[in-house]
Amino acid sequence: MRLLGTRPSPFTSKVRMAAVICGFELDLVPTDTAEEGATLVGTNPIGKIPALVLDDGSSLYDSRVICEWLDRSSGNLLIPQILAEWSQAKRIEALADGMTEAAMLTLYEVRYRPEDKRHQPWVDKQWRRAHRSLDALEHEVRSLGETPNLAHIAVASDLGWLDLRFSNELRDRHASLARWMDHFFAAHPELAAHRPAA
Numbered sequence: 001m002r003l004l005g006t007r008p009s010p011f012t013s014k015v016r017m018a019a020v021i022c023g024f025e026l027d028l029v030p031t032d033t034a035e036e037g038a039t040l041v042g043t044n045p046i047g048k049i050p051a052l053v054l055d056d057g058s059s060l061y062d063s064r065v066i067c068e069w070l071d072r073s074s075g076n077l078l079i080p081q082i083l084a085e086w087s088q089a090k091r092i093e094a095l096a097d098g099m100t101e102a103a104m105l106t107l108y109e110v111r112y113r114p115e116d117k118r119h120q121p122w123v124d125k126q127w128r129r130a131h132r133s134l135d136a137l138e139h140e141v142r143s144l145g146e147t148p149n150l151a152h153i154a155v156a157s158d159l160g161w162l163d164l165r166f167s168n169e170l171r172d173r174h175a176s177l178a179r180w181m182d183h184f185f186a187a188h189p190e191l192a193a194h195r196p197a198a
């Protein structure tokens with residue numbers, strides 16, 4: 001199966017780690033969203049990555065849906081089935097992804113908006129959102145077990161992206177999360193191989 005994505009993308013990273021856990025091989029097709037190319041928008045009209053092209057030619061997006069598909073196709077190797085554990089895993093995924101989406105918007109503000117059109121109060125709001133989410137994640141990761149599931153890979157891929165783009169926001173302000181991430185990647189080299197990278 002082909003996965004449209006990039007190496008730095010945290011959501012692509014999450015899907016690639018999920019594929020490892022579920023025993024699937026995905027061919028990464030490097031895809032630049034800025035170009036809005038025919039392959040990308042033909043696969044995912046939203047024009048975002050990751051998008052998965054299945055063997056029958058149909059497509060799936062976004063990362064949460066792809067992870068659900070990988071989980072169901074593997075006989076539930078990724079997402080806990082007991083309701084309380086399912087709730088924890090899905091909550092943590094939403095929190096980690098929401099943190100990233102907020103921080104990513106601040107990056108896009110600089111990348112795509114001319115300097116005189118940037119709105120600092122809006123940027124500040126995104127960072128408050130991201131840091132609140134990181135504060136909550138500091139508590140959430142303490143209750144995670146040793147065996148990686150959806151929650152672990154969501155946190156690891158999102159923190160891995162934050163470390164790549166805004167290392168000081170992670171390592172200076174959320175040192176315990178940085179330690180959790182470093183420990184996780186050291187313990188799981190097969191997953192670390194897919195962490196966000198330049």
Ligand SMILES: N[C@@H](CCC(=O)N[C@@H](CS)C(=O)NCC(=O)O)C(=O)O
Pocket residue numbers: 009010011012033047048049050062063064097
């Ligand atoms: N909710 C989506 C978010 C996907 C997303 O925002 N992807 C980023 C790259 S990591 C993207 O495609 N950005 C391009 C854009 O927003 O124009 C998911 O979980 O897959």
